Amino acid sequence: MKHFTLNISLLFLTIIIANCRQETEKTMEETRSVYRTATVIEDDFTPPPIISASKFKSINEWLTNISENEKPEKTISHFKIGLIESPKENALYLIGRNLIEKGDTSHSTLDFEPKEMYFLIPSDQYKNLGRKEMLEKIVLEIKKFTETEAFKTSFLVEAKDLVFESTGEVIWQKDLQQ
Numbered sequence: 001m002k003h004f005t006l007n008i009s010l011l012f013l014t015i016i017i018a019n020c021r022q023e024t025e026k027t028m029e030e031t032r033s034v035y036r037t038a039t040v041i042e043d044d045f046t047p048p049p050i051i052s053a054s055k056f057k058s059i060n061e062w063l064t065n066i067s068e069n070e071k072p073e074k075t076i077s078h079f080k081i082g083l084i085e086s087p088k089e090n091a092l093y094l095i096g097r098n099l100i101e102k103g104d105t106s107h108s109t110l111d112f113e114p115k116e117m118y119f120l121i122p123s124d125q126y127k128n129l130g131r132k133e134m135l136e137k138i139v140l141e142i143k144k145f146t147e148t149e150a151f152k153t154s155f156l157v158e159a160k161d162l163v164f165e166s167t168g169e170v171i172w173q174k175d176l177q178q
Helices: 002-030 059-069 131-145
Strands: 039-042 078-085 090-102 105-112 118-120 161-164 169-173
Touching: 059 090, 059 131, 078 131, 131 161, 131 169
Parallel strands: 039 105, 078 161
Antiparallel strands: 078 090, 090 105, 090 118, 161 169
16 A cells, blocks of 8 residues: 555656646746847937917818928828927927838938928917817817818828827828728
8 A cells, every 4th residue: 555655646746747847848938038129210300490370270271281282202101290399389290201121220211391391289279278188189180181182182191101299199091091
């Protein structure tokens, strides 16, 4: 009986060791990681001069003007709309970027700056909004613009996307429209 108990004990010990080894190997497989470092270099653009007034009354009017009266000299991959904030006033800008990838480095070149690249946001339309609400309203107005004929027939739809840089939100993306 003693011999039988010893054999059973050895059997259990062998099973426990085998299970531990399998779990360790499984855990090691699951935790393997591949590390890759990527660098993005982005061309900067010139901040606006002091904008005392805007020729446009709305975001839609501003973007329609650009889409109807300007055209990039080359194809643009990504259009970006951003927000420049200051204590007294806020302004939007529109730029066009292309991404050039070489190995682990990407270079985002600034390839389009329209003549009317800045739009002074009318303070009366946003004065009672907090920052979050202001950003949401801007995004909504840009999304509404992407539903217009001015947008649909413009050079903007030749790009891969239109992004609101201040939140990183993709407003419009070519792949989703086809």
